Amino acid sequence: MSRAKTARQAKIMAELNNAPSLRIVDLARLHNVSTETIRRDLDELTQGGHLNRTYGGAVRAIATEPSLTERHRLYINERERIARATVQLIEDAQILMLGSGSTTVHVARRIATEMKDITVLTHSFGVATVLSINPTIRVIVLPGEYHATEGAMVGAHTIAFLNGFSADYAILGASGLSDDGASDALIDCSAVYSTMMQRSSKTLIVADHSKFNSTFPGRYASWHQVDCLITDQQPTGKLLQCLNQNKVTLRLSNEPVA
Amino acid sequence: MSRAKTARQAKIMAELNNAPSLRIVDLARLHNVSTETIRRDLDELTQGGHLNRTYGGAVRAIATEPSLTERHRLYINERERIARATVQLIEDAQILMLGSGSTTVHVARRIATEMKDITVLTHSFGVATVLSINPTIRVIVLPGEYHATEGAMVGAHTIAFLNGFSADYAILGASGLSDDGASDALIDCSAVYSTMMQRSSKTLIVADHSKFNSTFPGRYASWHQVDCLITDQQPTGKLLQCLNQNKVTLRLSNEPVA
């Protein structure tokens, strides 16, 4: 990476703080290079997630969620598709419970764009923030001890409060899915999920295929308690067998609506 | 303005929450209208400052109104000093209740750096986030309806939950301070503040001098209920008179500790 190139790309990023969008021609003129060079710069910066391309230019990268690791970013498209598929399943809902986790945040973002006049209960900071974009959605945040890395409330208060409500759907993420059921890395979170399930008519689990065939400390659901799994790849082996045995509806996000 | 047009433009704005940029062709296909119609929509939305055009599409508008970040920047030095002064007054505290607002966030930051092994109840996301830096502080977030612009929970659930707790200090911000007492621009917030006061042994109000001699809809405290006002300038006239009459301890942040 040449000095000139690094400096130019840094300058482009800086420019984006002053303008909402930049055009390739302008950048080329400004830096005295060809448009093709700028185009290559933008492509590289996009690759690194530093900005987003538009036709003829670039814009700032969308603000990423706190602690978005590389591994998480890998599955961002899968999650977006899972989110779309999920929203299609809950069009009739009035009251929802949403768990924490990055996949549920994607679902929340989809809900905020496509749904209206509903009530959502959540213990996740991220979910609440995303939903609040839509003023017709009533967001009720659950109490509890604030768990910083998860950005969510957990503990006895959370669970006790949940017991005062009922919902149409519980939409939950997972750290692992195995024949044993769904589990989360955080025991405190799984206890909240478990309660959400009990207080909801139906339980939907959203998780990409990277969660298949792994188990984590907090097992919060066995498959017979789950109504639907929304994911991006066909499960196989023992996991698939369990889903079928327990009549869990499987919804693949790359399939069109039935 | 036709119904269809309004809905379409609203949908376009909503879509921008998912994607950093939109392209006219895609929008046209999505809404089953011609590209020219979308172009007109985008031009109108741009006119209204709701988004920014790009060649072939649109991106989100950059925040132009003085929002949270701007508000925080205002009087930041004064607030930092107020925060330091406040923490000096609550060294003995075990349990605190913290309201929302930018001044209380500063106080929270100070608490996170200087105090340890305490429990804090708050309805503000900002306060919770800042406090969570310190692992020895137990942060309990209150439930309620999420109020996006304030970044806090409000409503009946918040108040009911608060009634199950007691604290040593309630530390509250204010939009206005007058001889009538302390008031907030948001009625829902002031109801929460009011309850926090009732559930705490002592009430501390933190506010810079720009709040002097103004009143807002949600009056949550008269001065005889307040134990201490921490601010950056000496109040005058009627306000000072009231503070004295009600034996409110006045603590100026530019004074050294007594």
Added chain:
DNA sequence: CTAAAAATGTTGCAAGCGCAATATTTATCC
């Protein structure tokens, strides 16, 4: 110093976009 690698420039063309003028449909109001 020199060769390989990286970065940048140039060119041509297909596809995409903006814009204005005009036509057509849809909504609104009396």
Added chain:
DNA sequence: GGATAAATATTGCGCTTGCAACATTTTTAG
């Protein structure tokens, strides 16, 4: 219900962009 206004569609043309292939310059490394 019909006149009028608003909203949308259509069309044509000139300009802009994306892209790929290839040439040239600059940088890097042995």
